[in-house]
Amino acid sequence: MTDIEAIEALARAATPGPWHVRGARGRMERQEWRLVDRYDEAAKKDENIACVGYDPRNGLGETDAQFIAAANPQAILSLIAKLREMEEALKEGEKP
Numbered sequence: 001m002t003d004i005e006a007i008e009a010l011a012r013a014a015t016p017g018p019w020h021v022r023g024a025r026g027r028m029e030r031q032e033w034r035l036v037d038r039y040d041e042a043a044k045k046d047e048n049i050a051c052v053g054y055d056p057r058n059g060l061g062e063t064d065a066q067f068i069a070a071a072n073p074q075a076i077l078s079l080i081a082k083l084r085e086m087e088e089a090l091k092e093g094e095k096p
Contacts, residue, residue, distance in 0.1 A: 050065075
């Protein structure tokens with residue numbers, strides 16, 4: 001079973017989203033990356049969250065980066081809240 005409290009604590013401590021993906025070339029020859037960033041409104045620039053290796057020959061890494069961006073803290077906290085709401089409804093005998 002997943003430790004929801006630990007995941008919730010990590011989500012609360014992580015850099016807030018939303019997060020988005022952009023491409024970048026690395027400094028090494030033929031190295032490409034997908035960068036997971038968030039836009040820092042105060043600084044008016046992207047702030048890097050994660051770098052995912054990307055292989056343009058087969059697309060490996062693209063969907064991993066998209067998944068990481070989609071699983072930003074707000075999304076995770078929203079899912080946890082919905083889970084708790086449904087668990088509470090089941091305890092009370094209601095349909096979720």
